[in-house]
Amino acid sequence: MTPDYVNRYARHLVLKEIGGAGQQALLAAKVAIIGAGGLGGPAGLYLAAAGVGHLTIIDDDVVEASNLQRQVQFVTTDIGMEKSTVMADTLDDLNPDVKAIGYVGRLNKRNAEELLKGHDVILDGVDHFETRFAINEAALTLGIPLVSGALGRFEGQVSAFLSNKKGPCYRCFVPQIPPNAETCSQVGVVGALAGVIGSMMALEVIKIITGAGEPLIGKIWLFDGLKAQARTISLPQDPNCPACS
Ligand SMILES: [Zn+2]
Numbered sequence: 001m002t003p004d005y006v007n008r009y010a011r012h013l014v015l016k017e018i019g020g021a022g023q024q025a026l027l028a029a030k031v032a033i034i035g036a037g038g039l040g041g042p043a044g045l046y047l048a049a050a051g052v053g054h055l056t057i058i059d060d061d062v063v064e065a066s067n068l069q070r071q072v073q074f075v076t077t078d079i080g081m082e083k084s085t086v087m088a089d090t091l092d093d094l095n096p097d098v099k100a101i102g103y104v105g106r107l108n109k110r111n112a113e114e115l116l117k118g119h120d121v122i123l124d125g126v127d128h129f130e131t132r133f134a135i136n137e138a139a140l141t142l143g144i145p146l147v148s149g150a151l152g153r154f155e156g157q158v159s160a161f162l163s164n165k166k167g168p169c170y171r172c173f174v175p176q177i178p179p180n181a182e183t184c185s186q187v188g189v190v191g192a193l194a195g196v197i198g199s200m201m202a203l204e205v206i207k208i209i210t211g212a213g214e215p216l217i218g219k220i221w222l223f224d225g226l227k228a229q230a231r232t233i234s235l236p237q238d239p240n241c242p243a244c245s
Contacts, residue, residue: 008095009051015212022210023051027097029209030054032119034107034135036061036083038189039125039149041073042198043205047123048091048098050206055091055098058115059084060106070191107131112138121205124148124170125198127184129177136170137243139163145208146170147216149201152187154225156197159235160204160216167218168235171243193225 001020012018012026029052033040036059047055063071063078063086078086084102091100107115107126112134116122122144124135132148139146139161146161148170161169200221207215216232223230239245 008097012050017212018206018210022212025209025211026051026206027053029121030056030119031121031123031205031209032056032058032116033123033125034058034131035125035127036071036073036087036102037067037125037127038070038184038191038194039151039198039201040123041071041087042195043123043125043149043202044087044091044100045073045094046199046202047205048094048100050202051095051097052205052209053098054119055088055100056103056115056119057084057087057091057100058103058105058107059087060104066185070189070194072191072195107134109134109137113141116144117142119144121208122146123201123205125201129174129181132170132174133177133243136161136163140165140169140244145217147201147204147208149197151193151197152182152184152189154190154193155223156193156200156225157220157222158197158200158204158216159220160208160218162217165244166237168237169241169244172238172241173220173235175238175240175242190225193223196223196225 009023061083063074073087082104088100088102116138140163149158221232
């Protein structure tokens with residue numbers, strides 16, 4: 001433990017739920033962040049700050065002016081640049097203990113396992129159901145815990161799945177693509193809400209890595225920003241789930 005290490009992680013080291021062992025686990029952990037957007041951004045910033053040693057950022061998009069209202073990992077001069085590359089550089093700068101790698105490309109059914117293997121936790125911050133299904137299926141095949149988040153307007157949700165087929169998976173929750181699925185670009189979203197949900201996702205990843213508390217395994221945390229109310233509901237495993245049954 002160097003003085004730099006003790007200084008940087010002092011607020012973790014004094015927590016009995018994290019401490020030295022938890023910090024070492026964070027530094028050794030490898031987390032895949034899919035989607036360098038409104039959820040992946042704040043989540044990635046907090047995970048890098050927490051000292052998660054290896055972060056892979058997967059995204060095929062470039063930064064647009066309309067992203068900056070909520071994607072606080074980017075600045076105005078990043079417009080037009082590849083999101084995953086810019087975000088990886090930002091996370092590297094935030095914490096020299098972090099090795100962040102940006103993958104420019106879209107995760108799909110064919111490449112999901114290849115991209116995600118070797119990670120300890122997967123963070124799904126995408127806004128596309130087919131990609132979410134591909135992530136879930138790869139997580140189940142690889143047995144990697146998955147933290148998933150979604151948001152729209154003033155509402156958001158977070159859930160976690162162990163991907164061990166002994167509990168629910170993402171498709172127990174969303175078996176098929178909802179017929180009238182709406183995107184944030186259609187319905188709008190408050191930027192600060194992306195910070196709430198993305199930060200909650202980072203917190204769940206940190207809990208899974210360090211063993212602190214009770215992660216949202218098999219549960220869904222629902223947040224209503226307009227009412228400032230949250231509730232947690234249990235999600236049973238679906239015996240007819242197209243992915244895990
Ligand atoms: Zn399932």
